[in-house]
Amino acid sequence: MTSVRQDAWTKDEDLLLAEVVLRHIREGSTQLKAFDEVGKKLNRTAAACGFRWNSTVRKQYQSAIELAKKQRKEGKRGIRQNTGELEAVSEQGKKTSIRLEDVIEFLQNMKEREHLFEANLENTENNYQEKLLFMENRLKELEKENEKLVKENKELKDEYVSLLTILEKARTLTKTEKEEMEKE
Template sequence: MMKLEKSKKEVWSTEHDIIVLNAALKHMHEGGKLKNAFDEAALKTGRTPGACAFRFNSFIRQKYSDEIQRAKLQKGTKPSQAKVVPIAENMNHLEHVADLGWENVLHFLKAQSQLNQVSEKEYNNIQQQLADVIEENERLKRELESLNEIRSKVESFGMNFSKMINLLEHVRSLGIL
């Protein structure tokens, strides 16, 4: 009896993850069933629907939770808004760039703009904190310098006072006072 060998696919690529993700986002967005998304992704990736479902549930769902949540919230809007391609992860795979589409590029640029605004606010906040610390440092240096001057005067006075007491004791011992 001849044994049939199943050919095992190689490791999941980012491209295949994105295909599964986009199919799932589309079906979630349209209110469809994920099973249909996995059937669609299976045709595009050459994998079984079960393998696509397993990959989605074991890896993609956690990695792209923000995009998935956004698709659930956007039910009923234009379908093109449900498709999300994580562009930043694909920049090292230039062959994927041609498949991005304007909606995805726009989505990426908006996300980057929001990140830059947050980063700029954080940068300005850090710059202000740095300026405050430098100002406090200068104030403390001046205060230390002033305290050192006072300590020096007190020490000088203490030595002079000590000499005066010694002189008075000497005068008393001589019986002058």
């Protein structure tokens, strides 16, 4: 019996998951069946596929999901537009139609999201650089403060030892004077 994978998901696996789920949505099938199909292909559990879809991948394909639902709805009504429509055969042998305008719109949305993602990534990287510089400067300040406190602590210890030495001498001196007074 082969063991089920539990390693990290790759971009290609996310893409396969998205393609299969969107196809199932277009065809009027359930997402559970899509998760089963992807799970078998990737040697993962259907639950793992469902969790990945709902936690990560679905957010990236909102417009594609809406498009797939729209196509499913149009397919049920029997609406077919001959211009700008591509026909494809699914793995189950079922014919599906995709409008060229919808594909173009989807790709444009993907390109726009990619630019937003790159800009966000750049901003995040800049923020991390700024935080790193701030933390490095703060570290230098704290190291200087630590050096100062260590030096002050050493000085206080030295003064304390000196004070104890003086007190011990005074106590010894007082004791000797007292003993001499008693002898007299």
